[in-house]
Amino acid sequence: MPGLVHVVDDDASFRTAIERRLKLAGYDVATYPSAQQLLDRLSDNERLGCILLDVRIPGLSGPELQNRLSELGSTLPIVFLTGYADTATAVRAIKAGAEDFLTKPVSSEQLMDAIERAIARHGAVRSQRSKLDSHRSLLARLTPRERQVFELIVRGKINKQIAHQLGTTERTVKAHRHQVMEKMQVHSLAELVSIAERLGVLGSRSDADR
Secondary structure (H helix, E strand, O other): OEEEEEEEEOOOHHHHHHHHHHHHOOOOOEOOHHHHHHHHHHOOOOOEEEEEEEOOOOOHHHHHHHHHHHHHHHHHHHEEOHHHHHHHHHHHHHHHHOOOEEOOOOHHHHHHHEEEHHEEEEEEEEHHHHHHHHHHHHHOOOHHHHHHHHHHHHHOOOHHHHHHHHOOOHHHHHHHHHHHHHHHOOOOHHHHHHHHHHHHHHOOHHHHHH
């Protein structure tokens, strides 16, 4: 799977060697001698890829960069690569969402496996985020009344209950229900409920449900 690997390490000879190794494997590579340089050059529109990150680097450390990227909402997976085996740091990094924590020297096979897994995960996360964005834009197209009907449908209310709650007729609710299904581009109640769960709609009670 192709992708862009961001290599952050203050050792110039290591950056050169790892860039060569990764390019031979078919990856695009960007190298940075410091965490700040990565932050300065990373765009909002992240390409499919991952970050290969040293733990001990001047300025912002690897774990500090991990925290900063998390705060910025970056979805790029991080593979830590360090010359200093430190179990406590490794555990904290993994708990904070790092894809892997490798100790130098690392075999090409082990490194490539970790990078491949990280990039595959990034692809899955991006796909999921794209679907969510699509669902949000569809939801935004509903009228206020359709949104009320939507929120009551996904909470299991039947047309008669919705009509009573909204002070309208079952026929009107059926019409709204049809519009909701069309606008949300679904063919079943199960699909609609699944979208509501992903968007967090079921986690908050609307005025229509009080």
